Amino acid sequence: MVGPEIERLIQLLARLPGLGPRSARRAALALVKRRDGLLLPLADALTAVAESVRTCSVCGNYDTQDPCAVCRDVRRDGSLLCVVQDVSDLWALERTAAFRGRYQVLGGLLSALDGVGPEDLAVARLVERARSPDVTEVILALPATVDGQTTAHYIADALAECEVAVSGLAQGVPVGGELDYLDDGTLLAALNARRPV
Numbered sequence: 001m002v003g004p005e006i007e008r009l010i011q012l013l014a015r016l017p018g019l020g021p022r023s024a025r026r027a028a029l030a031l032v033k034r035r036d037g038l039l040l041p042l043a044d045a046l047t048a049v050a051e052s053v054r055t056c057s058v059c060g061n062y063d064t065q066d067p068c069a070v071c072r073d074v075r076r077d078g079s080l081l082c083v084v085q086d087v088s089d090l091w092a093l094e095r096t097a098a099f100r101g102r103y104q105v106l107g108g109l110l111s112a113l114d115g116v117g118p119e120d121l122a123v124a125r126l127v128e129r130a131r132s133p134d135v136t137e138v139i140l141a142l143p144a145t146v147d148g149q150t151t152a153h154y155i156a157d158a159l160a161e162c163e164v165a166v167s168g169l170a171q172g173v174p175v176g177g178e179l180d181y182l183d184d185g186t187l188l189a190a191l192n193a194r195r196p197v
Contacts, residue, residue: 006032060105060122062087070094070103077101079136081164083126083155085109085143093141101139104129109147110154121151123158130162137165144171144189 002010006028014024031039055061056068063069070076070090080101084090090103106121118124130138138159142148156166172190173182182190 059090059103060087060107060125061090061103075100078132078134080139081126081129081135081137082139082141084141085148085151089141106142106151109142109145110151111147118154118158123155126155127158127162130159130164135162135164137167138162140166140168142168144185 009031010021010024010028013019013027014021016024019027031042052064053062054064054066056063056066056071058067058071061068061070065072077100080099081104082093082099082101083104083106084093085106085108087105090105093099093103104122104126106123106126108116108121110116110118110121126138129135138155140152140155142152152168159166170193172186172193173179179187
């Protein structure tokens with residue numbers, strides 16, 4: 001139905017998170033229809049990103065400079081180190097503008113099923129950074145999944161030799177959430193983490 005160039009574009013778009021074959025076809029068609037306004041600027045942006053973006057050698061964030069803008073920001077609180085699974089989590093926390101410390105991107109979670117062990121993650125780098133006398137607290141901002149909790153426990157054990165407090169994000173009922181729409185795990189976490197009113 002379509003030429004090999006368009007078919008390749010569809011196949012590449014279908015590899016993106018959240019896009020299946022149908023969505024990829026619609027996206028490819030939208031790009032082709034809007035060649036000058038969307039396709040060519042997107043191609044230029046992709047080329048620029050491919051040529052200039054690198055991984056921060058300090059925290060694992062993506063930026064055009066190494067160290068990244070977050071690590072270079074002298075106004076950040078160097079005593080707080082927030083551990084996240086991936087760069088997308090770092091970006092989500094940054095959108096809130098609530099956290100002004102520093103980060104460590106793990107690059108994944110421990111998973112026996114997927115064959116991901118501690119050596120595949122930035123755990124050694126995290127422990128090295130936590131040994132700094134400047135760091136007083138490590139915040140584990142990991143997902144409330146089996147792999148996330150396994151990783152959090154492993155990291156807490158690895159940090160036991162360091163003189164830092166280890167904390168995790170609160171879990172439970174989200175703001176605006178209705179109880180009968182929540183899953184059992186969320187309700188259990190909310191009950192276990194209850195606090196005085």
